[in-house]
Amino acid sequence: MSNIHRPILKPFDRDRFELVEDYAYGIVTIPKGYRTNGANVPRIFWSIFPPNSPEYLSAIVVHDYLCDKERYKLADKVLKQMMIALNVAKWKIYTFYFACRVYHKLKYGE
Secondary structure (H helix, E strand, O other): OOOOOOOOEEEEEOOEEEEOOOEEEOOEEEOOOOEEOOOOOOHHHOOOOOOOOOOOHHHHHHHHHHHHOOOHHHHHHHHHHHHHHOOOOHHHHHHHHHHHHHHHHHHHOO
């Protein structure tokens, strides 16, 4: 089991969540009130990769926040690190990581 503190989230809209209190991971602090929709996974894959799975939602919150700050490479690196610490299956970690890296390289050149 990991030693990552889990964020406290509340639903605020259909498929969207809001941080109830500040959430910190490493040097990243996400302010209370930050909103996320979870992982941007195409609906066809939701049975394998639910967008708001507690298994990796902590990592997704940090990833989304860093992406909002346009720190794509760092976001992807932290996503991978956190998913490893959360003991997510290796195949899921690398599927998420490589999908994000390819998307960010194609869209933003990062």
